[in-house]
Amino acid sequence: MNKKAMILAAGALAAAALVLGGWFEYQHLEGQVSSGTVLRGYNPRDPATTAPHTENVFTGRVTEFEEKRDIKGWTQDVYRVEVLSTLRGNLHGTVRVTYGLDEGSPDRLADGSTYIFATHAWTDATNDGHAQLYQGEMKPVDDAQLAVWKKAVALPTKPDQ
Template identity: 60%
Template sequence: MNRKTTALTVGAVTAGVLAAGSWFGYQHLEQQVSPGEALRGYDATSPASTAPHTENVFTGRVSAFEEQRELQSWTSDIYRVEVISVLRGNIRGTVRVTYAPDEEPRPRLTDGETYVFATRAWDDTTLKDAHAQLFKGPMKPVDHDQLTAWKQAAALPQTQPR
């Protein structure tokens, strides 16, 4: 075999090994990441995983659906929410909460119902007093078991925003 053939063979084998290794590595990582983690870096369907990324965890009564708006390439519903009790943070009064559920059809929160909200304030000045809902699991009216899970999650240390 001459040098040119040897170099081409070694290059082709190396490229094949790198491609196969990348594919198997991707498959391995894909199995470990739930759909809610792909863009967020945490499991957004778990209170214990979501709570450390929040500024506020609170129960709030939905006063009204305000509008639907495109925010950072996500279609978000904006609700007016009256804060009932605070599990983490210092949120008070009535606030606006943006909620962009991952599933279709997009479920709406029910006016007058009380839910647990896990939020971080928006930096965008066009959304004055708005907080982004970080939890993307099923939003059900609050019950004892759900409240207990969120109280435990809210006691976990906060992560620093990136």
């Protein structure tokens, strides 16, 4: 086999390997999306990586659990939350917050308890309110959490905001 034919054969093999590798990766990612795994560009359990993707970060007191709702294929709890103080954004009054985990069911937030919410407004009218982006442990707010979130919201927002 001459040198030109060998180069063409090697190029064809390399192209075939790239196409096959891309196809297998596509199948892998498609399986994750259809199995319920959400693909994100941040770690939703870390305030420092979640905060730059939020419109609003605030402390809020849960006034009531409203309902369990299926939103875009995900089971979400819907709460009425009284905004107490804002770290990012300009929310005030009482807002609706949807909260659900990527995997499993979240523990119900306790009426009357105050939490830190890191949210983004829903973009369609049927899912009014704000989606909770933070997927870490939700526990009543304390000074240590507040300090972590204040540091996190000092980071610049992502351009898609």
